[in-house]
Amino acid sequence: MTLQRETAGYLPGLRANEVAWQTLTFKGQAGSVEVAVPVLTEAQIVALSLRVRRASRGYLKSLTVAQIVDTIDQAIHRLLDPQDPWRRKADALLPLVTGYDAEMVRLGLSGYLKTFRKPQLQRFLAEDFGNPQLLDDFVPRIKGGFSKAFGPDVAVHVWAGNVPGLCLWSLISGLLVKSGTIGKVASAEPLLAGWFAQLLVEIDPGLADCLAVVWWKGGDAAQETAFFSNADLVLAYGGNAALADVRRQVPVTTRFLPFSHKLSFGLVSKTALDARKALKTAQQAAYDVVRYDQQGCYSPHVFYVARGGKISPDEFSRYLAHELSALEKKYPRRVLSLGEAADLASWRGAEEIRSLAPGGPQVAGEGDWTVVYNASLQALAPGALNRSVRVVAVDQLADVIPLLAPHRAFLQTVGVAAAPRELFEIAEQLGRAGVTRICALGQMTSPEAGWHHDGRFSLLDMVQMVDIDSSAEAAAETLAPYVD
Numbered sequence: 001m002t003l004q005r006e007t008a009g010y011l012p013g014l015r016a017n018e019v020a021w022q023t024l025t026f027k028g029q030a031g032s033v034e035v036a037v038p039v040l041t042e043a044q045i046v047a048l049s050l051r052v053r054r055a056s057r058g059y060l061k062s063l064t065v066a067q068i069v070d071t072i073d074q075a076i077h078r079l080l081d082p083q084d085p086w087r088r089k090a091d092a093l094l095p096l097v098t099g100y101d102a103e104m105v106r107l108g109l110s111g112y113l114k115t116f117r118k119p120q121l122q123r124f125l126a127e128d129f130g131n132p133q134l135l136d137d138f139v140p141r142i143k144g145g146f147s148k149a150f151g152p153d154v155a156v157h158v159w160a161g162n163v164p165g166l167c168l169w170s171l172i173s174g175l176l177v178k179s180g181t182i183g184k185v186a187s188a189e190p191l192l193a194g195w196f197a198q199l200l201v202e203i204d205p206g207l208a209d210c211l212a213v214v215w216w217k218g219g220d221a222a223q224e225t226a227f228f229s230n231a232d233l234v235l236a237y238g239g240n241a242a243l244a245d246v247r248r249q250v251p252v253t254t255r256f257l258p259f260s261h262k263l264s265f266g267l268v269s270k271t272a273l274d275a276r277k278a279l280k281t282a283q284q285a286a287y288d289v290v291r292y293d294q295q296g297c298y299s300p301h302v303f304y305v306a307r308g309g310k311i312s313p314d315e316f317s318r319y320l321a322h323e324l325s326a327l328e329k330k331y332p333r334r335v336l337s338l339g340e341a342a343d344l345a346s347w348r349g350a351e352e353i354r355s356l357a358p359g360g361p362q363v364a365g366e367g368d369w370t371v372v373y374n375a376s377l378q379a380l381a382p383g384a385l386n387r388s389v390r391v392v393a394v395d396q397l398a399d400v401i402p403l404l405a406p407h408r409a410f411l412q413t414v415g416v417a418a419a420p421r422e423l424f425e426i427a428e429q430l431g432r433a434g435v436t437r438i439c440a441l442g443q444m445t446s447p448e449a450g451w452h453h454d455g456r457f458s459l460l461d462m463v464q465m466v467d468i469d470s471s472a473e474a475a476a477e478t479l480a481p482y483v484d
Contacts, residue, residue: 002031006093008190009038010197010213013051019044022215024187028096028335035097037190037215042226048212049154049182049230055209056153056180065125065135068175071204073118078199080113086199090192094164098189099334100292105164108291111446112165116172120449125176127450128459135177135463144470149463151177152232152255158246159193160237161186162295167193169458170235171211175200177462181211182227190215218242224249233257233462257461259454262297262412263382265304266441267397267426268316269418273309279319281417284442286323288415289369290331291445294385298413298437298444301383302390304400313393317364317373320391324369333368333387340386344370347384361390379403397422401429408434412454415441 011019021036040048060068078084082091090109095102114120125132129149133139138146155174159167167183171193174181183193194213201208216223219242228234228250235257236246243258250256266288272281288300303320305313336344351372354360362373369387378392380403394400397418404411411434416423427438436455437447450458477483 004031004033004093004096005036006033006191007036008185008194008213009215010194010201010211011038011040011048012055012209012212013048014038014040014044022217024190026097026099028099030102031096033093033096035190037185037187039216040214040223042222045223045226046230048214049227051209052180052182052212053153053230055207056178059206060175060180060210061151061178063178065132065176065178068178069118069121069125071200071207072116072121072172072175074203075196075199076113076116078203079196080110086195089195093191094189097191098161098164100164101331101334104291104331108445109165112168115447115449116168121172121176124450125459128457138466138468141467145473146468148466149177149460150466151179151463153180154231155179155181155233155235155462156227156231157181157183158234158236158238159183159186161188161190163292164189165192166237166296168196169453170237171196173458173462175211177459179233179462182231183211183213184227185213185215187215187218219245221249228254235259235462257456261410262454263380263407263410264298264300264413264415264444265302265380266300266415266444267400267418268303268305268441269397269416269422270306270309271419271422272417273306273311273316275310278309278311278316281441282316282319282323284417284440285320285415286327287442288444289320289324289387289389290327293333293387294383294389296445298447299385300389300413300415300444302378302380302392304392304394304397306397307393307395313391314362314373314375317362317371317391320389321364321369321371324371324387324389325367328367328369328387336386344384344386344388347388377403380407397426398429401433404430404433404435411435413437413439413444413447415439415444417441 020039022039024035024037026033079087081087091106095105131139134149138148141147157170171181171183185193197211197213231254233255234250236243237259239261243260247256266285268281285303305316307313348370351361351363355363364371372390374392377394383389414430414435416438430438437451
């Protein structure tokens with residue numbers, strides 16, 4: 001078994017021998033990797049934050065948004081090139097670090113990176129700003145006056161590591177609004193953000209001091225206080241308890257954008273359940289379950305399947321089980337921790353006990369997956385993750401809506417297989433219930449560029465709008481040197 005060593009992070013202005021390092025060890029079937037992560041002193045944190053702030057003001061904010069888009073686009077095309085050294089490193093090491101199947105990581109990373117190419121970024125900007133020139137200059141408003149969007153000088157991003165590459169979303173968002181960025185990598189995946197930072201600096205050396213990638217042990221109050229007190233904006237991803245801890249460390253005058261765990265599910269209409277369409281629908285649903293083993297907020301826990309189609313909900317559950325079995329051979333599930341394995345065994349054991357009672361569920365699963373079928377309506381609830389999913393029969397999709405009220409604060413993505421009229425009818429009801437994203441089955445784990453993350457604006461929420469009132473413009477005219 002080969003042992004590889006890698007250094008995480010990106011620390012402008014700090015030499016390696018000036019920094020203390022902690023080693024994280026990751027082991028997989030193909031080998032193991034030791035990753036050195038930086039542990040900074042309070043003085044180093046203050047100096048690093050000041051360095052990023054100065055570069056943000058002096059260089060990043062002098063660029064046009066089009067120039068920033070071009071730089072990101074070049075970096076993304078480098079990472080999409082299978083022969084590029086950075087991409088080869090990602091393909092080799094991310095499966096070792098995350099435990100996910102190498103082919104799943106390769107395909108998933110490519111699909112994800114495509115959302116950050118130039119055309120997609122332009123849509124992203126247009127979605128939030130309408131006129132992206134708002135980030136470059138004061139732009140006339142229809143009602144009179146002018147407005148400009150200013151990104152923070154320093155934003156601290158606290159990233160989660162449950163899905164490879166998620167850090168890029170907020171890192172790129174920060175760059176688009178011309179914000180200096182300090183990103184804290186997760187212990188579960190500490191590498192990709194630092195690589196991306198280094199790649200950006202290769203393309204545009206002027207960005208060298210505009211961003212930093214750091215690490216600290218979760219819950220380290222001293223480190224968090226030092227970083228957050230030097231930030232204008234803090235973004236954090238994680239569970240509710242972790243986010244509550246972060247919130248307590250963020251100064252009351254600093255804007256805080258939390259992104260907590262969410263609950264997602266699928267809906268299958270009878271129109272998707274004829275002999276020709278049902279298999280394809282099951283394939284799409286299975287892919288949503290398998291991709292990154294349901295670790296994302298957008299991964300489904302339950303599929304509600306309507307009766308009345310040529311394929312019954314019971315038969316659909318068997319189709320889904322067959323597809324999960326097939327995908328297991330193509331994309332093996334990662335090795336679970338002892339805690340994860342225990343949680344999964346406990347969940348499945350409870351379902352098997354329930355199956356012994358009259359009218360109880362049917363439990364299927366011979367490999368690293370489990371499908372539980374319920375013929376009667378069941379409340380929406382999280383499963384055990386790691387390819388464990390519930391299929392519930394309903395008379396009509398609208399029967400699901402009353403089940404959503406207890407989870408309103410946690411709802412996110414719903415994958416829907418339905419005809420157009422039914423799609424928009426159910427979408428109206430889902431939106432009222434608190435769902436923030438509706439997509440096709442098979443696309444639940446692949447949000448489009450510019451989606452409204454948890455119903456909010458990825459870019460607009462990061463900026464401060466500055467208005468020049470029409471009164472100021474009119475008053476200025478009276479003081480112009482050409483006025484008689």
